[in-house]
Amino acid sequence: MTTSAPAADRLAEADRAVADLVRGESAWAALGLARRRELLERVHTAAGEHAAAWVRAAAAYKRLPDDSPLTGEEWITGPYPVLTGTGALAASIRALEAGRSPVDAFTTRPAPGGRVAVRVLPHSVYDRLLLSGFSADVWMPPGITTDEIRDRAGLALRRPKETGGVGVVLGAGNITSIPVLDVLYELYAHNRVVVLKLNPVTDGLLTVFRAVLAPLIDAGAVRILTGGADIGTHLVHHPDVGHVHMTGSAVTHDAIVFGTGAAGADRKRAGTPLLDKPVTSELGGVSPTLVLPGNWSDADLRFQAEHVATQRLHNGGYNCVASQVVVLSSGWAQKDRFLAHLRAALAKAPARPAYYPGSDDRVAQALTEYAGARRIGDRVLIEDLDARDPGPALTTEYFAPVLGVLELPGDPAAFLDDAVTTANERFAGTLGVNLIAHPRTLAALGPALDEAIARLRYGTVAVNAWTGVGYLTATASWGAFPGHTVDDVQSGIGVVHNALLLDGPERTVVRGPFRPAPRSLLHGEPSLSPKPPWFVTNRTAATTGRLLSGFAAAPRWSALPGIFASALRG
Template structure:
């Protein structure tokens, strides 16, 4: 805890001196620090996961309510969203910095190219541009993505600069200028996912060249020693200070003249309170934020095989159950066609999966009251089971569509129309009216007629979201760590939507419009983040060990091989 005002001021001064030194550090030296930090995280991964699981095992009464059946599920989730995500971000950051030192820009999966959208076939309902500079950032071969994320492709779409040559020039300038932003950033960490605060700090240090005063969310205050140990190389370099405290500490930090930026990950209400309480002091500072979303998942009607249908249903069930839906991109609205013949079978599979899962402690503050307000049902024993409510419409239940509910519940709503054209028009309007523009998912069948496929592609290309995920949960775009993560461009301080600016842009891509993440309809092996995966905990631990080995200069291949038995048994 840092209580005296002078302590905050002196800490910001100390950080500012380190930021000044950081400006003169070469890309290769910065890469070395990123790799040392990744190795430190690898050493502390077990402690990180144990602390996170303990935090999320406590019910509203303060007692441990985690069952033996639930514990390995939490271990898998916390390892994936904590150590693994941060390890991956640091490795990719180091790789990008080393490439910048050699060639001026990072190495990517597929280099910049001009692409053209579907406007020639259909007019966009929202007037988005029809051409972009596209850059593929996934797969990353050095991290065995062709095996772990087999069939996935992430394409970052940047604003049309007129030519690839012009874009390359802007990209090189961005790689030189952005990492020397100078000063100190106050990072206000989120409380829902333990990896978010660490990643936000890493982004500020390496992508913007700032030192960071990281104030943890009160829910995560017990993890402060873990973060200090895991991020020890950054702390020892004077570039990071991990603190806990309340609103007074935030005000004192923002008031410091050494502070040049503030980043917040959390809810819009929290963001507005921080801004309104510190309005004059923030006028001269860079402000970025990530604020969440009422996340839609659109199911394009068609003829799916049973295996494909069930895998897509399983993904949606897992996206609702994951972290008790205390995620800014937990699925909240599932959109289907009322006339789709496979609708009942699809929804039945989602419900079957959710009903099979153990109830989880309601550990996030305020969730008990939120659940009662949203559903009308009370919480018994301090635990909740994830649930999907069928056939819910805005006209009769507007509250589900008006805000992001931080509870393990989602709704399914139907649209009318016999044709794909009608479906896409209706869905576009519903999705456009939902609060937020962070991320969305679309499931589409294979083997569509040419016209229908073009119409669905138009829908995908013109959805106003920072990430549009096709056939997969949009959270994977955050997990891969090199997809720029933030709301769709256009937010303002007064109307931030899902946020301002981006985190997770280690490739320093300029003029980012959004990203389209694509996946096959069905992937094998079963993703370890599925909560019914029998070996999810062991596999996520294995991936963390593999990434840690790679950051230590090893190939990681034997770590991958050792995971194979659990892959087949999952």
């Protein structure tokens, strides 16, 4: 279906897609675990075969030149997480087939507040080599025991004949793996057949997505449609659709659930949704980066400034978990030097087209709202946020290359305590928070660090890493902190990815190296990781991303030397 077709034809095709899935639900229910795994493995193969076409299509709508290192972002956030995700999910199904739990091969440890954490990264020897120095743990809610984690992992695949009806996935328009991963999670975690409605920004990926998901389309479990808001509205209100999952903003969520204008606002206040069916979501927010004071070398200041610039500028700033406000200690002796490096990193990052609709308007809005905002190329830095009255930067997701700086007082311990409270109580959204600190500072904090992590009400917490690493970790959970409701949705309801199919995870905690190799080794950090390929200043990101995707399609020792050689040149 194309958006140029007459409206009646497009609505009729949407109806046919739903009718196909009503019939397909029975066919899906009849498939055992082995057959479902085989279909997933065929999706994995197709993703590898069509990876290059996928990246070309994404680069085309984002208007990236073919030879730009920035196409590495399209490899690493497009086919790569789909390849790793299908591989990890197939391994979970294999465990269930054998009568085991998907988490049997993973270790657990105690976490603060009576929690249990599942170590999901590193898991294989390949993880230890390719992501040296990085780790990820999924923290379960307080009181959930290790035995309960193991017994419940598998979700709907423990009862494959009990299907969940027809669901609609409203696809994202920014990161191209999101629509495919969301479809797979609906189908495998919830046993729900799916119609995917693409965001119009990504219509150029329709052919690729249909090729990648062809095994599931042929099985009658998936349909893919294009179209505008009229098709999305028709689908979510269709009487044969029982569930909706969306990726986007809280504003879009509320328009879908309550309607628009004054009537929609009245429904939200009254708690009477226009859409009376379950809705799960992964939404954005204002993600902070908390930078703890310490005694850093100039190389440390420069590297971490590039790290923060990446957290804001990756994919042009059009990420639900892009950092929007850097929180610094006003008393940090190196604050001014760090800010000088941050300005330089923002200026050094490659320019790119503002492909996402409304971006230029949101940049102009930030420049109007803050007299002290400065342009640095095609991006904006706001250094004069007032802690008493910071304005909209803490509550409005700009979804554009806009970065603010907020200062709070205190030494590392006092600053961290205040910063956690500020992040929890004053920032909109709960999707992700970053924390950057020198290893000596982390050591001095001791148990207070884990206690601070436990206090942070965010779905992903990253220490000396970007929360985007959590997105890229297939076995980690991804989504808002639990507890939101449709009338106060914040960053969403439910999780995705979660290839271990853990029941009700609370958060993912990612840790990374403070320094890149070889400086990490010179300072006693056990990390071989050079500048990560997702850094916007990485010169070989395109080659490294392509090689990593090829490896994820067919893991093999012979591929590693080429990956390492490309990564070291980055």
